[in-house]
Amino acid sequence: MIKLITDYSGIDDLDVMVYQSRVSKIHNNLIGEDTYSENLGWFDYPNTISEKEIEKIETYSEEIVKNSDVLIVIGTGGSYIGSRSVIEALKYNFYYQIYEDSKIPKIYFLGYNLSDSYVEDLLKVLENKEVSVNVISKSGSTIETVLAYTVIEEFMKKKYGDSYKDRVYITTSMTSGPLRELAIREGIKSLDIPNKIGGRYSVLTPVGLLAMAVSGINIRKVLKGASEQISLLESAELTENPAYLYAVMRNILYKNGKQIELLVTYEPKLRFFSEWWQQLFAESEGKDGKGLFPTYAFFSTDLHSLGQIIQDGKRNLFETVLMINESDSKVRIENIDEVFGRYSSLEGKNIGDINKMVFESTIAAHSENGIPNIILEVKRLDEERIGALIYFFLRAVSMSGILLGVNPFNQPGVEIYKRKLRERFK
Amino acid sequence: MIKLITDYSGIDDLDVMVYQSRVSKIHNNLIGEDTYSENLGWFDYPNTISEKEIEKIETYSEEIVKNSDVLIVIGTGGSYIGSRSVIEALKYNFYYQIYEDSKIPKIYFLGYNLSDSYVEDLLKVLENKEVSVNVISKSGSTIETVLAYTVIEEFMKKKYGDSYKDRVYITTSMTSGPLRELAIREGIKSLDIPNKIGGRYSVLTPVGLLAMAVSGINIRKVLKGASEQISLLESAELTENPAYLYAVMRNILYKNGKQIELLVTYEPKLRFFSEWWQQLFAESEGKDGKGLFPTYAFFSTDLHSLGQIIQDGKRNLFETVLMINESDSKVRIENIDEVFGRYSSLEGKNIGDINKMVFESTIAAHSENGIPNIILEVKRLDEERIGALIYFFLRAVSMSGILLGVNPFNQPGVEIYKRKLRERFK
Numbered sequence: 001m002i003k004l005i006t007d008y009s010g011i012d013d014l015d016v017m018v019y020q021s022r023v024s025k026i027h028n029n030l031i032g033e034d035t036y037s038e039n040l041g042w043f044d045y046p047n048t049i050s051e052k053e054i055e056k057i058e059t060y061s062e063e064i065v066k067n068s069d070v071l072i073v074i075g076t077g078g079s080y081i082g083s084r085s086v087i088e089a090l091k092y093n094f095y096y097q098i099y100e101d102s103k104i105p106k107i108y109f110l111g112y113n114l115s116d117s118y119v120e121d122l123l124k125v126l127e128n129k130e131v132s133v134n135v136i137s138k139s140g141s142t143i144e145t146v147l148a149y150t151v152i153e154e155f156m157k158k159k160y161g162d163s164y165k166d167r168v169y170i171t172t173s174m175t176s177g178p179l180r181e182l183a184i185r186e187g188i189k190s191l192d193i194p195n196k197i198g199g200r201y202s203v204l205t206p207v208g209l210l211a212m213a214v215s216g217i218n219i220r221k222v223l224k225g226a227s228e229q230i231s232l233l234e235s236a237e238l239t240e241n242p243a244y245l246y247a248v249m250r251n252i253l254y255k256n257g258k259q260i261e262l263l264v265t266y267e268p269k270l271r272f273f274s275e276w277w278q279q280l281f282a283e284s285e286g287k288d289g290k291g292l293f294p295t296y297a298f299f300s301t302d303l304h305s306l307g308q309i310i311q312d313g314k315r316n317l318f319e320t321v322l323m324i325n326e327s328d329s330k331v332r333i334e335n336i337d338e339v340f341g342r343y344s345s346l347e348g349k350n351i352g353d354i355n356k357m358v359f360e361s362t363i364a365a366h367s368e369n370g371i372p373n374i375i376l377e378v379k380r381l382d383e384e385r386i387g388a389l390i391y392f393f394l395r396a397v398s399m400s401g402i403l404l405g406v407n408p409f410n411q412p413g414v415e416i417y418k419r420k421l422r423e424r425f426k
Numbered sequence: 427m428i429k430l431i432t433d434y435s436g437i438d439d440l441d442v443m444v445y446q447s448r449v450s451k452i453h454n455n456l457i458g459e460d461t462y463s464e465n466l467g468w469f470d471y472p473n474t475i476s477e478k479e480i481e482k483i484e485t486y487s488e489e490i491v492k493n494s495d496v497l498i499v500i501g502t503g504g505s506y507i508g509s510r511s512v513i514e515a516l517k518y519n520f521y522y523q524i525y526e527d528s529k530i531p532k533i534y535f536l537g538y539n540l541s542d543s544y545v546e547d548l549l550k551v552l553e554n555k556e557v558s559v560n561v562i563s564k565s566g567s568t569i570e571t572v573l574a575y576t577v578i579e580e581f582m583k584k585k586y587g588d589s590y591k592d593r594v595y596i597t598t599s600m601t602s603g604p605l606r607e608l609a610i611r612e613g614i615k616s617l618d619i620p621n622k623i624g625g626r627y628s629v630l631t632p633v634g635l636l637a638m639a640v641s642g643i644n645i646r647k648v649l650k651g652a653s654e655q656i657s658l659l660e661s662a663e664l665t666e667n668p669a670y671l672y673a674v675m676r677n678i679l680y681k682n683g684k685q686i687e688l689l690v691t692y693e694p695k696l697r698f699f700s701e702w703w704q705q706l707f708a709e710s711e712g713k714d715g716k717g718l719f720p721t722y723a724f725f726s727t728d729l730h731s732l733g734q735i736i737q738d739g740k741r742n743l744f745e746t747v748l749m750i751n752e753s754d755s756k757v758r759i760e761n762i763d764e765v766f767g768r769y770s771s772l773e774g775k776n777i778g779d780i781n782k783m784v785f786e787s788t789i790a791a792h793s794e795n796g797i798p799n800i801i802l803e804v805k806r807l808d809e810e811r812i813g814a815l816i817y818f819f820l821r822a823v824s825m826s827g828i829l830l831g832v833n834p835f836n837q838p839g840v841e842i843y844k845r846k847l848r849e850r851f852k
Contacts, residue, residue: 077730093547094534108520112727114781115693117807119757121519144726146766147780150759178765185765200731259685259742260719267541279731286735293686293735293743295721300570301538303843304503305626305705309712309719312839316685317719331545333576339604339611340572345851354573355540361846369842381543413738416795417729420787425771 001229001388004242005375008367009318011252019248019403020238026402027236027244039409041196042394046204046226046387053192054220057206060169060189061213065105068167069129072122072152073211074111075136076144077279078199079171083211084109085276086203086222086386091215093269104216105132111148119151131156132167134210138193138202140177143421171206198409200280201394204387218383225387232388233395243392246320247400249374253318254292254404258372260317262310263296266355267324267381271298277393284397284408291404300358307362311369318372322389323359326352326380427655427814430668431801434793435744437678445674445829446664452828453662453670465835467622468820472630472652472813479618480646483632486595486615487639491531494593495555498548498578499637500537501562502570503705504625505597509637510535511702512629512812516643519695530642531558537574545577557582558593560636564619564628566603569847597632624835626706627820630813644809651813658814659821669818672746673826675800679744680718680830684798686743688736689722692781693750693807697724703819710823710834717830726784733788737795744798748815749785752778752806 029035030043064071073083087107088095108122133152137145156164165188172179174192183190191206202208204226209219238245250261261281263274274296285291297306310317329352336347346354367373378385401408455461456469490497499509513533514521534548559578563571582590591614598605600618609616617632628634630652635645664671676687687707689700700722711717723732723745736743755778762773772780793799804811827834 076727080727081731092550093541093544094551113692113694113724114726114777114784115519115695116752116755116757116776116778116781118519118694119777123757124518125520141766141768142730143769146762146769147759147772147777150762150766151757151777153763154760178763178767181765182763259740266539268539268544269541279728282735282739283731283733286732286739288738289740291735291739293721293739295719298539300540301502301506302705304568304840305507305709306712307709307843308837308839309708309717310839311842312714313708313712313717313719314685314715326542329542331542331549331577333573334580336572336576337579337604337608339607340567340576341604342567342848343569343572343851346573350542351540351545351573351577352542355542357850358540358843358847361850362843365843365846411734413734413736414730416737417733417784417788417791420791421784422768424783424787425769 001225001232001378001385002242002392003377004245005377006245006249008363008373008375009249010367010370010372011249015252016238016245016248019251022403023238023244023248023399024236026399030398036407036409038196039198041194042201042204044230045194045197046223046391047230049205049223053206054223057191057209057213057219060191060210064132064169064214065103067130068105068132070126070131071105071107071211071214072131072133073107073109073136074133074145074148074152075109075207076112076142078202079136079138079142079145079207080109080112081272081276081279082203083208085272086208086212086217086390087215088272089269089381089386090217090383105214107211107215110152111145114144114147119148123155126155131159132169134169134171135179136171136207137179138173138177138199140172140179140181146178169210171210200283201409203276203390221383222387225384226391228384229388229391233392243395244399246374246376246396247403250292250400251403253372258316258318259293261292261294262317262319263294264299264319264321265296266299266359268298269381270322280393280397281400283411283414284401285404285406287406287410287413290406299362300355303358303362310366310371315370318374319366320374320376321359321363323375323377324381325356325377329353427651427658427804427811428668428818429803430671431803432671432675434789434799434801435675436793436796436798437675441678442664442671442674445677448829449664449670449674449825450662452825456824462833462835464622465624467620468627468630470656471620471623472649472817473656475631475649479632480649483617483635483639483645486617486636490558490595490640491529493556494531494558496552496557497531497533497637497640498557498559499533499535499562500559500571500574500578501535501633502538502568504628505562505564505568505571505633506535506538507698507702507705508629509634511698512634512638512643512648512816513641514698515695515807515812516809517641531640533637533641536578537571540570540573545574549581552581557585558595560595560597561605562597562633563605564599564603564625566598566605566607572604595636597636626709627835629702629816647809648813651810652817654810655814655817659818669821670825672800672802672822673829676718676826677829679798684742684744685719687718687720688743688745689720690725690745690747691722691750692725692785694724695807696748706819706823707826709837709840710827711830711832713832713836713839716832725788726781729784729788736792736797741796744800745792746800746802747785747789749801749803750807751782751803755779
């Protein structure tokens with residue numbers, strides 16, 4: 001489902017293979033749930049999520065679709081970017097426009113910022129709309145989430161009186177925290193975030209699944225794609241496990257002095273998926289003074305800008321290209337005006353074919369210049385494949401982090417700013 | 427208008443002042459238009475653009491607003507990101523939603539990618555809409571732009587017959603190139619890109635101004651803000667010229683081994699402005715094996731993800747925080763539920779005030795940990811200030827590039843992929 005092409009990486013097979021015994025050992029540790037047993041809830045979750053839980057998500061989703069023009073999803077960090085990335089990747093490029101006349105609720109995200117103007121503008125958008133709310137926080141006390149919920153709760157109470165509760169869905173720890181308390185006290189519907197799954201590993205749990213379902217995505221297919229990916233990554237052998245191979249290649253490039261990994265996509269609708277990928281790798285690996293800095297670029301526009309620094313700047317980066325190889329290209333170039341004579345050979349070609357030529361030219365230009373390129377090829381963007389891609393990266397980052405010598409499941413650095421902030425509240 | 431706060435940069439004043447004589451010399455070179463005379467058309471453009479040119483842009487804009495539901499802006503790189511960044515920054519966070527019922531045309535961008543699905547989806551959005559087109563390329567032969575125009579021209583001919591020409595606006599070199607030829611041959615309305623202004627320096631010319639005007643932005647105010655900024659940056663003294671001071675600070679941090687500059691904003695609507703800033707600095711400085719890698723983060727959500735690597739990863743980055751200090755905050759936090767007791771002291775505060783607390787906590791957490799922070803403070807996002815900000819960065823990057831020892835106005839690396847691509851066309 002996901003093909004890893006190593007030809008342009010500049011990495012020697014022998015350098016990869018010396019990692020095999022370490023990789024096998026870490027793999028056994030992961031499947032044995034030994035060292036990291038408190039953090040591996042995501043490992044088999046697509047296989048073990050219960051039919052009852054899926055049905056509950058689907059029921060809530062149907063309810064929301066039936067009685068809402070808008071779903072507000074309140075969350076930040078891992079409780080925000082996952083579902084947004086999948087929805088924007090799978091639903092159209094012009095999601096909000098194409099949906100204008102449709103019955104499917106528009107989904108707006110809140111709580112991922114504390115911008116006054118953002119909140120104000122959202123409240124304007126909500127005027128005269130039927131609204132439901134999904135508030136997501138594992139701890140149940142994330143500050144941005146609590147503040148956003150406080151604003152929206154007031155809005156909902158004004159609009160719906162006491163029955164506002166029927167339009168709220170809480171996704172939080174199954175056992176504790178203020179949001180769980182609130183759900184119990186008020187009888188608000190809720191979904192569980194399993195205890196052993198951290199925020200950035202949670203997109204394939206109810207955290208991400210409810211909003212996906214509301215947007216019209218078939219979440220069973222997303223989970224199926226992830227499950228299939230679990231089988232495909234069963235072996236610890238680097239020749240058979242592309243997620244581990246990707247992790248090893250990143251480690252080799254890091255040790256060779258690379259400081260930046262640039263995720264390259266050619267699809268504008270992968271903008272938020274790139275952000276999801278960035279936060280997954282940054283938060284999992286960026287600790288103890290270590291870690292590649294993960295960032296992203298959108299080709300072809302960035303070939304006209306960032307392209308300069310990639311080609312010709314410091315030799316401190318490599319590219320990971322996520323190439324979607326859609327085969328069902330439909331937009332043909334007909335009748336190029338004669339003033340554009342130099343392009344006349346492109347007449348009759350599809351846009352997708354030309355995109356592939358740009359991709360190939362770029363790989364050639366960059367790799368000939370010594371910029372390592374790792375290529376991940378996927379046939380198309382659909383529900384199964386996005387589930388597979390997510391799971392692929394979850395497995396890759398956990399292997400990669402452990403190879404780097406850090407704990408890929410904690411985030412001690414995030415806590416420091418939170419502590420500083422709490423001091424100011426007193 | 428733009429305040430540069432240096433207190434958290436960790437840079438000593440004395441280290442800055444040793445740059446003064448070099449900066450003064452470069453400044454004289456820039457105002458004398460000596461070494462770079464072929465690339466300094468942007469330097470005084472906000473002061474020298476003619477009343478006639480502004481009126482022409484306004485006339486075209488009124489025409490488009492009057493007879494269109496949609497304006498398609500076709501361009502890539504510098505012909506794309508500038509106007510998009512200003513429109514998204516100044517118009518609302520939910521631009522396309524708030525505008526649903528308004529008479530102002532929605533603006534869609536095309537040609538910045540070669541994604542089949544993007545083009546297909548856009549064509550769907552255009553069904554039953556009245557459409558105008560602004561196609562932008564200085565050379566008049568940028569491949570993505572030509573291909574996108576070819577697709578849209580066909581659509582327009584089908585829809586409007588020969589009168590499609592009345593709905594096309596060409597922005598290109600005043601003297602040469604295929605788009606200029608096309609404009610002359612077909613009698614299509616056109617705007618001039620002055621010869622001495624490169625793509626990434628062109629947002630305050632007709633390249634960016636027409637789309638801005640159509641979106642309802644007062645372009646005279648944008649130009650006025652830029653003009654005022656020119657006066658504010660008249661002196662070469664580092665104590666009086668914050669753009670040069672910013673350039674010097676970047677250079678010091680680069681020499682101290684920093685590899686990455688992270689532009690931090692707290693406003694989601696500055697997403698594309700961050701991209702504009704990135705391409706400006708990457709393309710101007712990333713050459714001859716040199717240059718900081720410019721990238722960006724959106725707080726507060728990224729404090730829950732990238733925050734980890736900033737706080738605790740490799741010591742290879744610094745932050746430039748673009749802080750919008752809106753004073754007219756309106757959204758108050760009322761009645762925090764008692765389950766969220768720890769936040770009760772925030773009751774009665776505005777979201778904007780709390781955002782400021784997050785900003786201060788973050789600066790403290792990061793700078794105490796040795797992460798240099800340069801702060802750019804702006805009172806609010808409005809037309810004058812966005813014009814000022816753009817001009818500020820244009821001046822900063824030209825000083826910064828020359829200090830680095832590169833030519834900030836060329837882009838030899840971009841040409842390599844273009845050459846490779848052309849070879850494939852034969």
